[in-house]
Amino acid sequence: MFFETVGLTKRFGGVEALSSVDLAADRGEIVGIIGPNGSGKTTLFNVVTSLYSPDSGDVRFGDPPRSLRGLAPHEIAAEGIARTFQTLRLFLNLTVLENVLVGMNRRLQSGYWKALGRTRRFREEERRAESEALETLSFFGHRLLSMCNEPAFMLSYANRRRLEIARVLASRAEMILLDEPAAGMNPSETAELMHDIKRIHQMGRTILVIEHDMTLIQGVTQRVVAFDHGAKIAEGTFVEVRDNPLVIEAYLGHGRTVGHQELAATGSDAQSHAESPGDGARS
Amino acid sequence: MAEVDYAAKQATVPGRGSAGRVTAARAVILIGTAMLYGLVLFGLSLDQTLHFVLFACVMGAGVYGWTRVPVLRTRAAALLAQEAGFARLCVIVAILAYPIVLRGNPYLIHVAFLAGVFALMAVGLNFTLGFAGLLDLGYAAYFAAGAYTSALLSTVWGLSFWLTLPLAGLVAAGFGFVVAWPCLRVHDRYLALVTLGFGAIVELLARNLRPITGGTDGILNIPPPSLGGFSFLDPLRLGPVTLPFQANFYYLTVALVGLGVVATLRLKNSRVGRSWEAIREDETAAACFGIDLIRHKLKAFTTGSFFAGLAGAVFAHAISFIHPDNFNFPVSMGVLCMVVAGGMGNVGGVITGAVFYVFVPERLREFEKLRLLLFGVSLLLLMRFRPSGIFPSVRRRLELGRDPATGATGRQPEADRPGLAAARSDPSG
Numbered sequence: 001m002f003f004e005t006v007g008l009t010k011r012f013g014g015v016e017a018l019s020s021v022d023l024a025a026d027r028g029e030i031v032g033i034i035g036p037n038g039s040g041k042t043t044l045f046n047v048v049t050s051l052y053s054p055d056s057g058d059v060r061f062g063d064p065p066r067s068l069r070g071l072a073p074h075e076i077a078a079e080g081i082a083r084t085f086q087t088l089r090l091f092l093n094l095t096v097l098e099n100v101l102v103g104m105n106r107r108l109q110s111g112y113w114k115a116l117g118r119t120r121r122f123r124e125e126e127r128r129a130e131s132e133a134l135e136t137l138s139f140f141g142h143r144l145l146s147m148c149n150e151p152a153f154m155l156s157y158a159n160r161r162r163l164e165i166a167r168v169l170a171s172r173a174e175m176i177l178l179d180e181p182a183a184g185m186n187p188s189e190t191a192e193l194m195h196d197i198k199r200i201h202q203m204g205r206t207i208l209v210i211e212h213d214m215t216l217i218q219g220v221t222q223r224v225v226a227f228d229h230g231a232k233i234a235e236g237t238f239v240e241v242r243d244n245p246l247v248i249e250a251y252l253g254h255g256r257t258v259g260h261q262e263l264a265a266t267g268s269d270a271q272s273h274a275e276s277p278g279d280g281a282r283s
Numbered sequence: 284m285a286e287v288d289y290a291a292k293q294a295t296v297p298g299r300g301s302a303g304r305v306t307a308a309r310a311v312i313l314i315g316t317a318m319l320y321g322l323v324l325f326g327l328s329l330d331q332t333l334h335f336v337l338f339a340c341v342m343g344a345g346v347y348g349w350t351r352v353p354v355l356r357t358r359a360a361a362l363l364a365q366e367a368g369f370a371r372l373c374v375i376v377a378i379l380a381y382p383i384v385l386r387g388n389p390y391l392i393h394v395a396f397l398a399g400v401f402a403l404m405a406v407g408l409n410f411t412l413g414f415a416g417l418l419d420l421g422y423a424a425y426f427a428a429g430a431y432t433s434a435l436l437s438t439v440w441g442l443s444f445w446l447t448l449p450l451a452g453l454v455a456a457g458f459g460f461v462v463a464w465p466c467l468r469v470h471d472r473y474l475a476l477v478t479l480g481f482g483a484i485v486e487l488l489a490r491n492l493r494p495i496t497g498g499t500d501g502i503l504n505i506p507p508p509s510l511g512g513f514s515f516l517d518p519l520r521l522g523p524v525t526l527p528f529q530a531n532f533y534y535l536t537v538a539l540v541g542l543g544v545v546a547t548l549r550l551k552n553s554r555v556g557r558s559w560e561a562i563r564e565d566e567t568a569a570a571c572f573g574i575d576l577i578r579h580k581l582k583a584f585t586t587g588s589f590f591a592g593l594a595g596a597v598f599a600h601a602i603s604f605i606h607p608d609n610f611n612f613p614v615s616m617g618v619l620c621m622v623v624a625g626g627m628g629n630v631g632g633v634i635t636g637a638v639f640y641v642f643v644p645e646r647l648r649e650f651e652k653l654r655l656l657l658f659g660v661s662l663l664l665l666m667r668f669r670p671s672g673i674f675p676s677v678r679r680r681l682e683l684g685r686d687p688a689t690g691a692t693g694r695q696p697e698a699d700r701p702g703l704a705a706a707r708s709d710p711s712g
Contacts, residue, residue: 049571077573091564094557101554102561106573108554112582115553116546122553171572 001065002027002206003175008057010040010047010230017043019230020057027063027174030197030207032217034241035227036250041210042086043230045177049083050076061175078106082173084164086180086210092153096144096163099152100133103167136170140196158189162196169200176200178209182216194219214242226250308366316373324384327391327642332649339643339661347668378537382519382530389527394645395638396529396601399536400594402637405621406543406630407590412619413628414556415583416563417467418475421482422618424462425588427489427610429455429595434502434605435495444508448596455592456585463584467577482615489607501606505599508535515601532601539597540634543590547630550586559583560628624665625674632674 004024010017018040025031033041046052048059050073059068061079068076082103091099108129114122137144140162147155152163161181168176178197182190190213197220201207211217217224217238224241226234228250234241241247326338349355363370382392404426411417429451436447466477489496496502507515508531515531550556558579561569570576599605617640625636644658 051567051571072575073567073570074573074575077571083571085568089565089568091561091568093564094560098557098560102557102569102574103572105554105558105561110554112550112555115550115555118549126553167572 001025001060002029002063003061003208004059004065005044005048006058006060008044008047008059009055010043010052011055016230018047018054021227021230021232023225023232025175025206025208027206028201028204029223030201030209030221032221032224032238033208033210033227034212034214034217034224034247035233039227039250040230041227042179044227045083045179045208045210048076048177049073049081077171077173080172080174081177082168082171082175083177084161084168084179084181086183088160088164090152090155090160090163090167093151095149096137096152096155097130097133097148099163100136100166100170101129103136103170104129104133104172106171133170136166139166139169139199158185161185161193165196165200173205175206176208178207178211180210180212182211182213190216306366308362309369311362312366312370312373316370316377320377324381327646328385328388332646335646339646343664350669379534382526382533383521383524386524386526386530389529392527392529392533394642396533396536397645398638398641399533399540400598400601401618401621401641402540402634403536403543403594403597404591404618405625405633405637406540406547407587407594408618408622409547409587409628409630409633410550410559410583410590411587412622413633414551414559414563415580416559417580417583418471418478419584419587420475420479420612420615420619421462421485422478422587422591423610423612423614424482424485425455425459425591426595426598426614427485427607428458428588429592430599430605430609431489431496431502431595432592433596434505434599437506437600438502438504444506444596444600445510448593451596452589452592455595456589459588459591460581460585462588463581467580467584479612479615482612486607486611489610496607499607501604502599503604505603505605507603508600532597535601536594536597539590539593544630544634546586555579555582620662624662629674635674 001024005021008018008021008023021040021044023031023044033044035041043052047054048068050068050071054069060066061068061081068079068081071079091102094102108125110119110122110125134145134148137148140159143159144155144162144166147159152160155163161184165178165181168178181197182193185193194216197207197209197216201220209217209221221238224234224236224238225232226241226244226247228246233246233250234244236244322342326335326342329335329338381395385391404422407425408419408422411419411422432454433444433447433451436442436450437444442450462478462481466474466481469477490499492498493500509515515535516528517531518528519526519530519534550559558569558574559582561572561574562576562579566576598609618637621636621640622633623636624639625634626632643661644655647653647657650657
């Protein structure tokens with residue numbers, strides 16, 4: 001397996017945010033991760049990117065696979081795993097272009113002294129980096145390109161989400177973790193996003209995507225994993241997972257036989273039942 | 284002048300006035316600079332403190348009024364963006380001409396030298412605080428490290444100033460590195476507290492380590508620098524004009540500040556500078572994109588303390604006497620004020636802050652104890668009306684705008700949902 005977690009466990013005090021999670025992805029696969037709020041999806045990403053260290057278990061990545069345990073976040077990035085954040089974490093006072101250049105950080109060589117000396121190699125690398133960054137921004141047409149020298153805080157919400165993705169693309173990471181990329185987007189923006197994710201997939205990247213929007217999960221993922229209370233409760237195609245009684249129970253609770261039909265009827269409706277009231281506003 | 288540099292990039296778009304041609308824009312910049320320069324020099328040379336206060340109030344009101352008229356502001360910004368190189372040249376000439384214009388007033392040249400020393404420190408702290416966003420409340424400690432290193436090396440071992448100057452920088456940088464190593468494991472206000480503690484420790488060491496630092500007697504008779512038989516205490520002859528010896532030290536600090544500015548601009552638009560700014564903006568995201576937080580913070584700290592060390596060495600040799608009181612907490616606070624008041628991250632801004640910080644209290648000397656109060660009030664007013672500094676880094680960037688031709692008017696954040704308008708213009712949607 002290109003990417004796998006083995007018995008990954010993370011506790012916060014008495015709460016087991018992840019309990020013995022086994023999850024795998026082949027090279028070039030898109031895996032969707034669903035589950036109610038607080039089911040451990042983002043915690044999984046945080047453990048994989050070493051923002052949290054796991055209490056037990058291991059993350060293996062690469063070809064041939066090697067353990068990522070004990071690496072610092074920046075070393076994980078160097079291995080080729082990049083992520084977006086559910087709560088956007090852009091460098092707001094840097095320009096759009098600079099945000100992408102920071103994303104390219106792991107692929108640039110010139111350090112402190114070369115920058116001070118403004119050596120030829122440094123200038124060449126900067127020039128190359130800049131044109132490559134512009135090319136990365138053009139992934140989203142003119143939406144980001146036309147704003148490339150504005151500070152990121154000037155961007156609209158949807159464009160901020162796009163910039164998060166552009167930054168990940170710039171890193172050329174082979175493994176991309178998308179944490180609720182469609183959150184707060186309207187249906188037409190989500191449709192555009194689905195198209196973008198497919199294009200990223202065609203570039204040969206392996207993608208894990210956490211999302212509450214079932215249209216997106218159904219539309220782009222090849223395989224879906226469902227979480228509840230920190231444990232993996234189901235795995236398979238979208239339809240298999242959608243019809244899994246454990247999943248329905250996780251979203252709708254006990255004794256709601258009606259829920260089964262509701263969930264089965266319209267996949268995307270499931271979220272509005274399970275989500276906090278605040279999220280309802282966006283649909 | 285980081286923003287000017289940024290503007291210079293913009294000016295490379297086709298359609299600007301070709302180099303060397305005297306354009307109307309250049310004439311306006313030249314006249315504007317000359318008028319402002321004359322006005323400031325006139326104000327500084329006013330003998331009566333009361334006159335100076337009146338002058339400062341009028342200037343302050345003028346600047347505030349200027350910022351309240353958007354047309355003037357955007358016009359000026361567009362003009363500067365268009366002729367950034369020329370504007371920069373004007374500023375450099377004005378700085379170099381200062382001792383020549385004021386050659387009859389050694390006192391003002393000396394004050395300008397002090398402003399230069401503090402500007403050097405502000406440029407240094409700008410790396411730590413302005414770029415990497417690390418609050419250092421013990422910055423005077425590196426200033427002390429540089430001053431004592433240079434003073435001791437030259438008084439005890441008789442080393443030349445030109446050797447002790449870089450050594451002072453390196454020792455201060457090493458000291459910064461050692462201090463930062465444990466400190467960087469804590470964040471925000473804890474970092475501020477720890478650095479505050481280190482600053483206090485260094486001052487106490489200077490005060491109590493009598494055998495080395497001379498304790499409260501300080502170190503006396505630090506020799507002035509000399510260059511091939513020319514002592515810095517001799518008057519400086521530039522062709523037909525003779526400048527008082529204070530001009531030597533003035534030009535020395537100007538050169539060092541220039542070095543700091545070049546280093547700032549070079550690092551700013553590089554991988555290291557971007558990493559620093561990324562850390563300041565969001566540590567977690569920075570780490571997730573391969574930035575080694577500890578390494579980069581150490582680099583920022585060390586670079587910052589290097590410049591404080593240089594400042595310390597120059598200060599020691601120019602004043603010829605150092606004392607623990609030169610390196611106490613108010614000095615750290617002062618440099619911090621310069622950086623914050625001037626505009627964090629913008630090297631031109633922090634230098635302006637330093638000049639402001641040194642000149643204003645100096646001219647208010649007549650008010651004795653009251654002067655610090657007055658200065659405090661002026662800082663409060665500044666923070667009320669320009670909360671992100673005299674020349675804020677990013678806001679200024681916005682004011683300058685992207686396209687000099689359109690004059691960069693009324694820049695608003697993108698509509699939260701570009702929706703149909705954007706979708707229409709972009710067929711990929």
